[in-house]
Amino acid sequence: MEFMSDMLSGADSGKPSLFEIVAQHKMSDLIEPALRHVTSVYAHRYPRHLVRILNWHEEIYAAVMLVVERHYLRAYGGSFAEHFYGTKRVRTHKIRGDNGLTRGDVWGSLALLVGLPLVKGRLDQYYERISGGDAARLLGSSFAQAEQNEDPSPETATAAAGSDLYGLRRRLMSWRLSLKRMFKLCYPHANFMYHAATALYYIAYMFDRTDYNSPWLHMLGLQVRRLSAADYRAMNERGSATSDLAAPANGSPIRFARNMVAHLLTGGLDFLKVLLPLSIFFYRFLEWWHRSDFHKKAQMTPPPPPPMPLKPHPEGLSVPEDQTLCPICNEPRTNPAAAPSGYVYCYPCIFNHISDKHTCPVTLAAAHVNGIRKLYSDS
Ligand SMILES: [Zn+2]
Incomplete structure (x- = not known):
């Protein structure tokens, strides 16, 4: 990597390699799809607030990135x-010497970094919509033609027939259609x-x-250059200067509070250096997680535990020690059948008992003949 980057960037050590x-x-x-994915995952869980955010995701993201990029x-x-x-970005004729960005450079860069992707994304979506999207690609453009052939004049003929307004509206509609x-x-x-x-x-x-890695930077006259040792030194000095500002030694409490807020805000924006790459890793992890078997295993809920067995009622019949005997007739069970309580009797015995008393004879729990279950194994 080092060799390749050195080879390709020639003798100019300040020029970053294409890689x-x-x-x-x-x-x-x-970053954008990562944040969108994280939001959509949580939108499933808390739809009330997050779905609205998801619908305006691109705009909100652009607004946030405007603040972030401006700070950086x-x-x-x-x-x-x-x-x-x-x-960092450097104006071409200022490579040597003081090379801070001007206000114009910053706003030009912001238009490029935040505005361009937003506009391009919207145009892509619009094109997808009017061209019929994937359907048009699969079915041919006849699918999309239907939308085009719609009559530009809705049924307002009776209301506005003959008036100039109607003609104007018609002309506007046809202009819009031809623009489209x-x-x-x-x-x-x-x-x-x-x-x-x-x-x-x-x-x-x-x-x-x-020296420009994109036509847009060429238009702005800005190059991307590696940070030099002097840049890092300047950054460190700036960092210690801002922490000095936050010290309570100088000025009134209001000024201190204002400095503190500014300091925290700057610190928060600088922390994004760690946070945003982490969100990418989180996104990749989620992607892998949802595709992997671990995900399915984690979603599989364990079978519910068996219900607690009902205790025999003191006033009910006692259960014979030999499990093959019927508690009602005390004979080996014929046609074994379980009452809803889970105790097993001969079918004729339990049917007669429940029809008569509407309870299980052992637990005295309420029962109905419909609840009797025939058992096909006596074990
Ligand atoms: Zn019996």
């Missing part, structure tokens, strides 16, 4: 995944271009033809 870049992208792609970009100059792999058709036609090409451009940049990056 590191791909690993970073993979990691950011994994401002504090460490790189996205969460980039920082995790020990890299155009989107359906163009989107696969745009999607292809998107992926092709990403792949081309990967290849060019691998062969040192470009």
